[in-house]
Amino acid sequence: MAEERNSYGGEGGERGDRKFFAKPKFCAFCADKTLTIDYKNVDLLRKYITEDGNIRPRRQTGACAKHQRVVAAAVKQSRHVALLPFSGAESIR
Numbered sequence: 001m002a003e004e005r006n007s008y009g010g011e012g013g014e015r016g017d018r019k020f021f022a023k024p025k026f027c028a029f030c031a032d033k034t035l036t037i038d039y040k041n042v043d044l045l046r047k048y049i050t051e052d053g054n055i056r057p058r059r060q061t062g063a064c065a066k067h068q069r070v071v072a073a074a075v076k077q078s079r080h081v082a083l084l085p086f087s088g089a090e091s092i093r
Contacts, residue, residue, distance in 0.1 A: 025059075025061075025062025026062055027062060027063050027064040027067055028062070028063070029063065029064075029067040029070075030064055030067065037067065037070045037071055037074050038074065039074045039075075039077040039078040039081070039083065040078070040083065041074075042078065042083050042084060045071070045074060045075050045078055045084060046084075047061075048061055048063075048071050048075060049075060049084065050088070051088045052087065052088040053084075053085055053086055053087040053088040055071070055072050055075050
C-alpha cells in the first residue's frame with residue numbers, strides 16, 4: 001500500500017511539521033496609551049529601522065496601520081534633522 005502524503009510534504013498534521021510558529025503581534029502604541037511617537041525619541045525609533053537604515057514593515061514591527069504611518073513620518077523627520085542616519089553604512093572618506 002502506498003503511503004499518502006499531503007501537499008505540504010510532511011507526514012504529520014495538516015500543515016506538516018512547522019519549525020517556526022509566528023506569535024501574534026500587537027500594536028505597542030495602541031496597548032500603551034502613554035507611549036508617544038516623536039521624532040526626537042531616537043531610542044524608540046531605532047526599534048523601527050533596520051541596521052541598513054530602512055524602515056521595518058508592519059509585519060515585522062506589529063504596529064497597526066495608523067501608528068506605522070506616524071512612525072514612518074517620525075523616522076523621516078528625524079533623518080532630516082540628522083538624528084537618525086539615512087543609511088546604516090558609515091561614510092567612506
